Amino acid sequence: MGAGAPSRIGPLETAALTGPSSRPFDAARAEAAVRELLIAVGEDPDRDGLLDTPARVARMYAEVLGGLREDPAEVLRTSFDLGHDELVLVRDIEVYSLCEHHLVPFHGVAHVGYVPAADGRITGLSKLARLVDVFARRPQVQERLTSQVADALVEHLQPRGVIVVVECEHLCMSMRGVRKTGARTVTSAMRGQLRDPATRAEALALLHGR
Numbered sequence: 001m002g003a004g005a006p007s008r009i010g011p012l013e014t015a016a017l018t019g020p021s022s023r024p025f026d027a028a029r030a031e032a033a034v035r036e037l038l039i040a041v042g043e044d045p046d047r048d049g050l051l052d053t054p055a056r057v058a059r060m061y062a063e064v065l066g067g068l069r070e071d072p073a074e075v076l077r078t079s080f081d082l083g084h085d086e087l088v089l090v091r092d093i094e095v096y097s098l099c100e101h102h103l104v105p106f107h108g109v110a111h112v113g114y115v116p117a118a119d120g121r122i123t124g125l126s127k128l129a130r131l132v133d134v135f136a137r138r139p140q141v142q143e144r145l146t147s148q149v150a151d152a153l154v155e156h157l158q159p160r161g162v163i164v165v166v167e168c169e170h171l172c173m174s175m176r177g178v179r180k181t182g183a184r185t186v187t188s189a190m191r192g193q194l195r196d197p198a199t200r201a202e203a204l205a206l207l208h209g210r
């Protein structure tokens with residue numbers, strides 16, 4: 001266990017948090033937990049091949065759950081006043097996340113679009129992909145990931161509309177449990193003008209490449 005680290009955390013420290021966690025990654029605690037897990041499953045953490053595994057796995061979690069310490073507001077800080085006031089849509093943004101029920105990956109793509117504010121203020125295209133990463137790199141459920149991306153855009157860009165569609169395969173449904181390989185879950189979140197049937201139809205047509 002990390003020195004003095006709490007064994008329970010308060011509600012503001014949960015994975016549902018949208019801002020960054022105030023606690024730094026506790027590598028020593030993560031390593032100890034991985035070593036315990038190896039013992040629990042019947043392995044010998046002191047055999048040659050496993051000696052560096054706890055440290056390696058700790059570094060891996062620091063990386064794949066790094067979104068817990070990133071601030072969506074920071075990602076969306078760059079904005080330009082280009083006067084473009086129509087739909088901007090980035091399709092097929094790769095998503096890698098960890099399902100919070102099993103801590104195994106779910107992965108697929110996200111499509112993120114918005115109709116800028118009336119003043120035409122837009123953000124950099126890469127920032128939409130970075131925003132997906134901020135929320136994907138946390139213990140997640142796909143529905144929350146989808147709505148957190150949409151709500152962060154609403155909060156920080158004040159756009160007239162937002163559409164987020166996420167399509168993922170959950171390894172907790174394919175490599176274990178019900179074992180249905182290839183099943184893809186599709187979730188969407190629409191905000192503002194993109195709830196209107198005509199604007200939504202335009203966005204969905206672009207999204208499907210038509």
Ligand SMILES: Nc1nc2c(ncn2[C@@H]2O[C@H](COP(=O)(O)OP(=O)(O)OP(=O)(O)O)[C@@H](O)[C@H]2O)c(=O)[nH]1
Binds near residue numbers: 141172176177
């Ligand atoms: N809604 C939602 N469910 C998810 C997501 N990721 C995993 N799940 C589901 O979470 C559920 C957890 O169900 P439990 O019955 O508590 O766990 P389990 O016994 O491991 O369930 P099985 O996967 O059916 O074996 C499962 O049905 C998963 O498919 C997600 O992103 N969204």
Ligand SMILES: [Zn+2]
Binds near residue numbers: 099101102170172173
């Ligand atoms: Zn799962």
